[in-house]
Every structure is written in C-alpha cells, then in structure tokens.
Amino acid sequence: MKNEIKIKQTMELATATKILKDLAASFEEGTICFEKGEEFVTLRPGNLIDLEMEAEMKKDKQKLSIELCWRTVEPKKKEAPAIKISSQEPEMIAPTPEESDTGETGSDD
Structure with a gap:
C-alpha cells in the first residue's frame, strides 16, 4: 500500500x-x-470534513476543483454557511430602489 496516488487524465464525461x-x-x-495498476491507497473519512471547492471560467476552459480533508482525531466543530449545488442557475433578484440608489445622478454637472 502506498501513501499517495495521483490520477490525472482526459476522459469522456460519462466516465x-x-x-x-x-x-x-x-x-x-x-x-x-x-487503485491505479498494482498500487492502492485506502482512506477512511472522519465525521467532520473540511470541504474546499473552486469553480473557475476562462476563455475556452472551465475548471472545478474539489478538496476534501479530515483528521483521524476529531477537531471542534465549526458552523458553516448553507451550500447548494444544482444544475440550475439561481434566479437573479432585482435590487430594490433603495439598494440601487447610490445617490449619484450620473452626470458631472
């Protein structure tokens, strides 16, 4: 058994x-x-998971990075904000007149 296995390859979306x-x-x-060939690494997640996600869009490339980590000894629990992942973009809510009024008239006069 190894301590680390890296997997990086291009594949079809279904795969x-x-x-x-x-x-x-x-x-x-x-x-x-x-498992990769004859090598393998076995992980056993703890009850508290640190989750880090990053979504990035560039000109002709999009990237989603996900990092999960945990300790074998449980740390104190932290409150985390609610997270939602879906295939739908959220509806944009128009700002109220109070939120959109910056007090500027838009002219230099």
Whole structure:
C-alpha cells in the first residue's frame, strides 16, 4: 500500500461521472480505496470534513476543483454557511430602489 496516488487524465464525461458517483458511494460507506495498476491507497473519512471547492471560467476552459480533508482525531466543530449545488442557475433578484440608489445622478454637472 502506498501513501499517495495521483490520477490525472482526459476522459469522456460519462466516465468522469461514473468515477464521481463511485467516489460518493465509497465516501458514504466510510472507506475509499483508490487503485491505479498494482498500487492502492485506502482512506477512511472522519465525521467532520473540511470541504474546499473552486469553480473557475476562462476563455475556452472551465475548471472545478474539489478538496476534501479530515483528521483521524476529531477537531471542534465549526458552523458553516448553507451550500447548494444544482444544475440550475439561481434566479437573479432585482435590487430594490433603495439598494440601487447610490445617490449619484450620473452626470458631472
């Protein structure tokens, strides 16, 4: 057993989706075993997970980075804001007149 396995390759969306579903199912079961050839690393998530996500859009490339980490000894619990992930963009709410009024007239006179 190794301490680290890195996986970086280009694949079809369906293959990436299956890998993410397998990861989620293994995470839920409490044991994640990464295999690459003859090498493997087994992780056992704790009850408190540090989650870091970053979504980035560039000219012709989009990127989603997800980092999950935990300690084998449980730290004190922190309150976290609510997170929602979906395939739908949120509806944009127009600002109220009070929110949009900056007190400027827009002219230099």
